[in-house]
Amino acid sequence: MPFALSPERDRELAEILSRYPNRQAACIPMLHLCQEQNGWVSDEVVEFVARTLELPSAHVLGVVTFYTLFNQQPVGRHQVWVCRTLSCALRGSDELLRHCEKKLGVHAGETTKGGEVTLRTAECLASCGTAPMMQIDKNYHENLSIAEVDRLLDRLLAGG
Amino acid sequence: MLQRTQHLTKLYGVAEGHRIEAYERVGGYVQARKALATTQSAVVDEMKKANLRGRGGAGFAAGVKWSFMKPHATKPAYLVVNADEGEPGTFKDRTLMERDPHRVVEGCIIGCFGIGAHAAYIYVRDELHLSKERLWGAIREARAKGYLGAKPFGRDYPVEVYVHTGAGAYICGEETSLLNSLEGKRGEPRLKPPFPAQVGAFGCPTTVNNLETIAAVPTVFELGGEAFSKLSALHHLGDGGCRLYGVSGHVKTPGVFEAAVGVTLRDLIYDLGGGISDGGELLAVIPGGSSCPVLLPHETVSAPDEKSPLHAWHGKSVLDVPMGVDTFRALGTMLGTCCAIVLSDKVCPLAAMQNLMHFYRHESCGQCTPCREGTGWLDRLVTKLLAGEGTLDDLDRIHEIASNIMGNTICAFGEGASMPTLGFVRKFRRHFEDHVAGKPCAAGGRLHA
Numbered sequence: 042m043p044f045a046l047s048p049e050r051d052r053e054l055a056e057i058l059s060r061y062p063n064r065q066a067a068c069i070p071m072l073h074l075c076q077e078q079n080g081w082v083s084d085e086v087v088e089f090v091a092r093t094l095e096l097p098s099a100h101v102l103g104v105v106t107f108y109t110l111f112n113q114q115p116v117g118r119h120q121v122w123v124c125r126t127l128s129c130a131l132r133g134s135d136e137l138l139r140h141c142e143k144k145l146g147v148h149a150g151e152t153t154k155g156g157e158v159t160l161r162t163a164e165c166l167a168s169c170g171t172a173p174m175m176q177i178d179k180n181y182h183e184n185l186s187i188a189e190v191d192r193l194l195d196r197l198l199a200g201g
Numbered sequence: 202m203l204q205r206t207q208h209l210t211k212l213y214g215v216a217e218g219h220r221i222e223a224y225e226r227v228g229g230y231v232q233a234r235k236a237l238a239t240t241q242s243a244v245v246d247e248m249k250k251a252n253l254r255g256r257g258g259a260g261f262a263a264g265v266k267w268s269f270m271k272p273h274a275t276k277p278a279y280l281v282v283n284a285d286e287g288e289p290g291t292f293k294d295r296t297l298m299e300r301d302p303h304r305v306v307e308g309c310i311i312g313c314f315g316i317g318a319h320a321a322y323i324y325v326r327d328e329l330h331l332s333k334e335r336l337w338g339a340i341r342e343a344r345a346k347g348y349l350g351a352k353p354f355g356r357d358y359p360v361e362v363y364v365h366t367g368a369g370a371y372i373c374g375e376e377t378s379l380l381n382s383l384e385g386k387r388g389e390p391r392l393k394p395p396f397p398a399q400v401g402a403f404g405c406p407t408t409v410n411n412l413e414t415i416a417a418v419p420t421v422f423e424l425g426g427e428a429f430s431k432l433s434a435l436h437h438l439g440d441g442g443c444r445l446y447g448v449s450g451h452v453k454t455p456g457v458f459e460a461a462v463g464v465t466l467r468d469l470i471y472d473l474g475g476g477i478s479d480g481g482e483l484l485a486v487i488p489g490g491s492s493c494p495v496l497l498p499h500e501t502v503s504a505p506d507e508k509s510p511l512h513a514w515h516g517k518s519v520l521d522v523p524m525g526v527d528t529f530r531a532l533g534t535m536l537g538t539c540c541a542i543v544l545s546d547k548v549c550p551l552a553a554m555q556n557l558m559h560f561y562r563h564e565s566c567g568q569c570t571p572c573r574e575g576t577g578w579l580d581r582l583v584t585k586l587l588a589g590e591g592t593l594d595d596l597d598r599i600h601e602i603a604s605n606i607m608g609n610t611i612c613a614f615g616e617g618a619s620m621p622t623l624g625f626v627r628k629f630r631r632h633f634e635d636h637v638a639g640k641p642c643a644a645g646g647r648l649h650a
Contacts, residue, residue: 060363062277062403068385069368073327094385107387107566109369110327122328126289127491127556128449128542130648164371164560165289165491166328169449169540170456179330 044085050074054093064094068104072111081112117152117159119197122176125162128169137173138162140187144194158197202434202523203468204461206443208420209413212301219335221342224303230343232422233310234354244315248418250426252433252441256293257283257374257411258490258537259613260526262439263418264426266408269398270316276405280312280321281383281397284412285367285374287326288490289560290542293445294412296457298325298332301416302339308415309362310353311422316408320361323412324379327366336364371564375612376409378566389568390612413445434463435525438510446524447540448474451481451548457540463523466496469541470520481545485628486520488529489537491557492617494624495550496520496534504531534624549644550632554625555583556648561618569610576618578602587646591637599626 046054057070071094075086082105091098105111123138138149145153145160152159168174171183175190182193211227212218224230236244248264255261270278282305286294297305309321325333340362343349351359365383367373373382377391380402401407421429421442430441440462446469449455453475460473466486470476477483483498500519504511510527522528529536544553562580567573582599585591603619603626610616626633632642 060365063384065385066365066383066403069382070366073366073368096385100386103387104385107370107389108367111368125556126560127487127553127648128290130556131450131542131544131548131553133649135649163328164563165287165291167286167292167295167326169290169292169542170447171292172449172455176328181331 042085044075044079044083044089046074046089047078050078065096065100068094068096068101069108072101072105076111081115117156119158120176120178121158121160121194121197122163122166123149123160124164124166124168124172124174124176126165128165129172129174132172134173137175137185137187137190140190141175141194144191145198153198157200158194202463202465203472204432204434204463206432206459206461208423208443208459209297209301209304209416209445210457210459212304213296218300219302219338221303221339221346224301224307228423229303229419230307230348232419233307233348236311236422237314237354237356237358241315241317244311247426248315248421250430251421252430252436252439253414253417253421254440254526255411256413256417256444256538258288258492258535260440260536263410263414266398266410267312267315269396270318270406270408271398272317273406277320278316278318278406279402279408280309280316280318281376281380281402281407281409282309282321282323282412282415283374283376283379283409284323284325284329284332285379286329286412287371287374288492288538288540289557290449290487291447291490291538291540292449293447293457293538293540295329295332296445297413297416298329299335302332302335303343304416304419305336305412306339306343306349306362308418310348310360311418312408312410312415313360314358318408319359320363322363322365322383322402324365324367324373324383326373327368333364333366340364370566371560372566372612372614375614378612379409380407387566389566390614392611417442417444432461434461434523435528438525438527440525440527444539446473447538448543449540450543451478451545452476452543453478462525465521465523466541467518467520469524470543474543477543477545479545479547481547484544484546484548485550486544487542487621488524488534489539489541491542491560492621493529493535493537494533494620495628496532497628502532535620547644548648549587549642549646550625550629551583551587551636552644552646552648554622554629555580555587557621558583558618561614565614565618569615571606571609572615572618575602575606575615579618579622586633586636589636589639589641593634593637596626596630596633596637
């Protein structure tokens, strides 16, 4: 089925387009908007963005594959990113990641069987002074202990 | 010399400090109003006097950069603010966006006027959702007051500010890559020349400034350019003002602190950072983000030449040299973003290097072969060494690969990956050799006690 934006997001797109001197510049914000609605960037989304912005599909696909945050396949309802880069690693992020993997029963890069959570590692998230940290969907969780991680993951698994 | 200041951070910790009421209570938007009543050249001159060196890592003088902008007969000009904060160890710009976004907006108004632009794009990495929300909130509040829009402060000089977001790519912090990303393309760096001041965003003259640089602009005008510059202990080297310092890793009180330029690493680690955590001793410090070659506490300055910017510290510990763009370049490292990563002696330097090589391999954009392939090789070789399977030849190979990346790529990412590599291999040579000989350190490849 062809992809289309909800009326509310369609209005948002019109506002986004007004910020730039050309349509191509809206490519990344528009892909975010579509992914927010669809959960991932499917072929249909690529076609839709290409058509709307009057760009070749290959251009849009090239953009999608360049950036880490565009999901090229379906993902879980919640996104958990554990920062693994040096400042966090110096304060125990490897232990934190292992704990997440054990508790969720998946490896980094995978989604739980029930589709609740996709667990991934992230490169430096600019939260080095409050390490270790992870990002859950749009929120940062900083200065984490294992107990705090448990509490956060329990909430996600319970459908919160 | 540690001289704490409170210009950029005066609203940190203030309730609702991100709202326009709080900002105006501490004199916010007065400087933009005043600047717009003067002339473009007066604004640029003041910025030149301030000796405000770019806070993103390259340390180019912001006033000089602004002066490169020449009016074009047909094309508009743009201000682009780089808030793609992602250099490992760096977390300062985020605090400004979250806690004092109006300072950024005011900096954008003055900046646009100074360079002859009518629109500013603040490029924020997508992960920083609170930063984006706070910036948009500030833009809406400023627009409602008439500080942005068709006639800011009643002057017929339209200014609009927009937030643009990336999608997870460290390379987009490189200015030409950022411009491509802003234009809706893959974030691959462009060849220079042409420089952004000639051909930048949308093919038009553009100035790209780091977010902290822009946030410091209202302070430059509040104090006056010369007085701003003189806050610094390195005013005589053309490195002026106050700035944000960050410290992370094995210190007792990691965080972001504001001080006049001239803080030493010893101040940053032992005073602001509270000293080494977990009862360890200082093993090494990466001074300004992961691309800056590591410094060891026993290193001393060798600058017998009187003309060297380091001569005054000849024979002293590298930890006692004021952190400045030129002083740290002369030390063979870089000032970078002024956010230091501290390693205690309880961890393995090889593991730290491996962590960073994984980062560079993941973040190489893949455009230039030496960097795309080289970062992969570096990661694989250091991983092999860490596993105790490496040879002395592998050490030489690391050296060779890193040297072959440098100078052979379109952007500075290649240097950013190679220089810290060479730093680690040179300064921890004995440590690497021990790993090869099957005698790894007590930390046993660990990064965390």
